[in-house]
Amino acid sequence: MYAMVLKQAHSALEWTELPDRQPESGEIRVKVLACGVCRTDLHVLDGELPHPVFPIIPGHEIIGRVDAVGAHVTGFQLGERVGIPWLGHTCGNCPYCLTHHENLCDKPLFTGYTRDGGFATKVIADARFALPLGERGSDIALAPLLCAGLIGWRSLVMAGEGNKLGLYGFGAAAHIVAQIANWQGRSVFAFTRPGDITAQRFARQLGAVWAGGSEEMPPEPLDIAIIFATVGELVPLALKAVRKGGRVVCAGIHMSDIPSFPYQLLWEERQLVSVANLTRQDGLDFLRLAPEMGIVTQTTAYPLKQANQALADLRAGRFVGAAVLVP
Numbered sequence: 001m002y003a004m005v006l007k008q009a010h011s012a013l014e015w016t017e018l019p020d021r022q023p024e025s026g027e028i029r030v031k032v033l034a035c036g037v038c039r040t041d042l043h044v045l046d047g048e049l050p051h052p053v054f055p056i057i058p059g060h061e062i063i064g065r066v067d068a069v070g071a072h073v074t075g076f077q078l079g080e081r082v083g084i085p086w087l088g089h090t091c092g093n094c095p096y097c098l099t100h101h102e103n104l105c106d107k108p109l110f111t112g113y114t115r116d117g118g119f120a121t122k123v124i125a126d127a128r129f130a131l132p133l134g135e136r137g138s139d140i141a142l143a144p145l146l147c148a149g150l151i152g153w154r155s156l157v158m159a160g161e162g163n164k165l166g167l168y169g170f171g172a173a174a175h176i177v178a179q180i181a182n183w184q185g186r187s188v189f190a191f192t193r194p195g196d197i198t199a200q201r202f203a204r205q206l207g208a209v210w211a212g213g214s215e216e217m218p219p220e221p222l223d224i225a226i227i228f229a230t231v232g233e234l235v236p237l238a239l240k241a242v243r244k245g246g247r248v249v250c251a252g253i254h255m256s257d258i259p260s261f262p263y264q265l266l267w268e269e270r271q272l273v274s275v276a277n278l279t280r281q282d283g284l285d286f287l288r289l290a291p292e293m294g295i296v297t298q299t300t301a302y303p304l305k306q307a308n309q310a311l312a313d314l315r316a317g318r319f320v321g322a323a324v325l326v327p
Helices: 037-047 140-144 148-159 172-184 199-207 234-241 278-293 304-316
Strands: 001-007 014-017 025-038 063-069 081-084 087-089 123-126 164-167 189-191 209-213 220-228 242-250 272-273 299-303 320-324
Touching: 014 209, 014 272, 025 081, 025 304, 037 304, 063 140, 063 164, 063 199, 063 278, 081 087, 081 140, 087 123, 087 278, 140 148, 140 172, 140 278, 140 299, 140 320, 148 220, 148 242, 148 278, 164 172, 164 234, 172 189, 172 199, 172 278, 189 199, 199 209, 234 242, 304 320
Parallel strands: 164 189, 164 220, 189 209, 220 242, 242 272, 299 320
Antiparallel strands: 001 014, 025 063, 025 123, 025 320, 063 081
């Protein structure tokens, strides 16, 4: 097998030939067909997440086909198409796992961060965390759903009811959530990097009723807001933008420090919450509904060997939607 390997933080990924691994008990081996490139991959690259594991193969928006099955694995057939998401393993025994909050597991493993991921031709996965996909949709189009879609879905569920939805950071996740929100009959207000006319135009094409820079106030108070951008300075701005009783959801796994802000912004029962990872049930729920929602992902495909370029383009905001690596 071949993979793009990160040997240490702040370095480029290296094209590496590796021996094929055999799946152990409870595992499957998946031939990778496509793997999305996520902003979390940049956090891994930049050493911004705690307790990193090196060397590591990044990538956690994996679409592939089962090509080997370990002992004690049931429910999967050779050649079946599956998705491998960010949450790659949980202990099953901690208080969180035992109360249906496996996204908060005390001893988790994360695909592409603490266990090898999908910037490769093959990947080993815990069979319990492989999501069946069926044959509908292309591999490239489905890849962003495995994180951008899933975390966007969980964020929207946690945001709760509310017609006027603000999305801060209009990248891979927001462009999917905007389509879900439209399907649900909500009104989307898109906040982009200041002056990013391309992203604002893209948001309007996806049905946003308003699009502007992240430093702007919307034309009317929001009911709820989701922050996908990793900029802590957006938290006070989003709190200011939501109405009394509104909710702001921080959806990123990493964010720069939140500056101090007056209590007045939080008062009147505004809420500030965060999203951590996802659960398998999130994946099953979302992937079951995705075809009905009519989600169309905007993707830019790169050969696997060009993973460094894809990451650089993501960092610089050179494309709209999501990047996808293809072995």
